[in-house]
Amino acid sequence: MALSDTRFSNRRRALAAKLASQRVDTMLVTHLIHVRYLSGFSGSNGAVLVNKDLSAKISTDGRYFTQIAEEVPDIEMVEGRNPGLSLLKQVEGPRRVGFEADFVSVSALEQLKEAAGEEIALVPISGVIEEIRLTKDPLELERLGLVADLANSSLAELIAEGGLRAGISEKQVAADLEYRMRMKGAERPSFDTIVASGPNSAKPHHGASDRIIEHGDLVTIDFGAHDRGFNSDTTRTFVIGEASDFAKEIYQVVLEAQLQGVEAAVPGAALADVDKACRDVITAAGYGEYFVHSTGHGVGLDLHEAPYAATTGTGVLAPGMTLTIEPGIYVPGKGGVRIEDTLVITEGVPKNLTRGLPKELQVL
Ligand code: ZN
Ligand code: ZN
Numbered sequence: 001m002a003l004s005d006t007r008f009s010n011r012r013r014a015l016a017a018k019l020a021s022q023r024v025d026t027m028l029v030t031h032l033i034h035v036r037y038l039s040g041f042s043g044s045n046g047a048v049l050v051n052k053d054l055s056a057k058i059s060t061d062g063r064y065f066t067q068i069a070e071e072v073p074d075i076e077m078v079e080g081r082n083p084g085l086s087l088l089k090q091v092e093g094p095r096r097v098g099f100e101a102d103f104v105s106v107s108a109l110e111q112l113k114e115a116a117g118e119e120i121a122l123v124p125i126s127g128v129i130e131e132i133r134l135t136k137d138p139l140e141l142e143r144l145g146l147v148a149d150l151a152n153s154s155l156a157e158l159i160a161e162g163g164l165r166a167g168i169s170e171k172q173v174a175a176d177l178e179y180r181m182r183m184k185g186a187e188r189p190s191f192d193t194i195v196a197s198g199p200n201s202a203k204p205h206h207g208a209s210d211r212i213i214e215h216g217d218l219v220t221i222d223f224g225a226h227d228r229g230f231n232s233d234t235t236r237t238f239v240i241g242e243a244s245d246f247a248k249e250i251y252q253v254v255l256e257a258q259l260q261g262v263e264a265a266v267p268g269a270a271l272a273d274v275d276k277a278c279r280d281v282i283t284a285a286g287y288g289e290y291f292v293h294s295t296g297h298g299v300g301l302d303l304h305e306a307p308y309a310a311t312t313g314t315g316v317l318a319p320g321m322t323l324t325i326e327p328g329i330y331v332p333g334k335g336g337v338r339i340e341d342t343l344v345i346t347e348g349v350p351k352n353l354t355r356g357l358p359k360e361l362q363v364l
Helices: 002-022 032-039 062-071 083-090 106-116 128-133 138-160 170-183 198-202 245-264 271-284
Strands: 026-029 047-051 056-060 076-079 095-100 120-125 194-197 218-223 225-227 234-239 296-298 305-309 322-325 328-331 335-338 341-344
Touching: 002 026, 002 032, 002 047, 002 128, 026 032, 026 083, 032 047, 032 056, 032 128, 047 083, 056 062, 056 083, 062 076, 076 083, 083 106, 095 106, 106 120, 128 305, 138 170, 138 218, 138 225, 138 234, 138 341, 170 194, 170 218, 194 198, 198 218, 198 328, 198 335, 218 335, 234 245, 234 335, 245 271, 245 322, 245 328, 245 335, 245 341, 271 305, 271 322, 305 322
Parallel strands: 026 095, 056 076, 095 120
Antiparallel strands: 026 047, 047 056, 194 218, 218 234, 296 305, 296 322, 322 341, 328 335
C-alpha cells in the first residue's frame, strides 16, 4: 500500500539522517520491534540494514517469504536463517556499521565480529531508533487510540455486568477481562492482567491469584490490550461493598495526585516535574514513602518506553509523545490504590486515551 510505504520509508529516512552524527555508514537493525517499525515486517525472525544513502535490505528465513513479500514490497530481501549475520555479509567494506548495543547478545556479537573481518568496523549504537519512536505519527496515534478504546470499553462492560464482585477469584476477573478484550479484536493482552485484591492491592506488581475477593476489599486492575504491534495501559482501583475510611482517604490522595500529574503533562514540561507534581501531593498527605515507583512511561510498540516521568527523569515533553500518569499508594498489610491514564501530549490539553472509565471512587 502506498500509504504504508511512505510511513516506513519516512522512518528509515529519519534513521539515515541520524547515522552521520553517530559516525556510521550503515545501521544493522536486529531488534524485532525496530525491524517492524522500520519496514512493516511482523515476523519473529528478521533484520534490516539501513544505509545512510537510504538504500536498505531486509532478511528473514523461508517460513516468512510469503509474509515478507506482502508486508515489505519495497525492500530487497536476502534469505537468511540468521538474518543479522546474512545482512552483515552483504556489506562491502571499508564501512562503519552500527549495531543495536541494547539488543545484541554477547554470543551474537562474537558471530558478527567474525563475519565483519577487518574491513568492517562494528559500532555500538544505543537509543537512536528509540528517539525517533518518541514522537508518534498520526497512524500510530490512531492505532493506540483504537487499542485503548478496545481495552477500556472491555473493563467498563465487565464492571457494568457485575464481573467484579465478592466471591470470585482474582484469576476469574482477569480471565473475564482478557476474554472480553480478545472478543473485541485484541491479539492478546499487552501484559498479564493484574487483579490485586485486599492485602494484595498493596503490591504494585501483584499478578492475579486464587484469592477470593471479599466485601470491603480494594481491588486494583491494571491491564491493556495488544493489537497490530501497539499496546494500551490503564489502571483503576475499585472498592467492593463498602469503603473503609482508610480506602477513602488514600483513594482521594491518589486521585488528586493523578489529576495534578495530568495537568502538568504539557509540552515543554520537564519529565522530573511531571513526577514531582504527583509525588508532592502524596508526600504532603503523609504517604510519600508508600509511592514506591515512578509516575509514568510512554506507551507504543513497547508497553514501557521513553519518555519516563521519574524523579531522575531527564528531558521534556513534546507533542506526539505518549505518557502514562499512574501514581499509587501501597501500605503493606492494609491495601493500595493506583490510578493510571495514558495521555497523548498535544499543543494544548493532553488527549486522554483512557476513556469511559470514571476516576472517582466506585464502590461496587
Ligand atoms: Zn499499567
Ligand atoms: Zn503503566
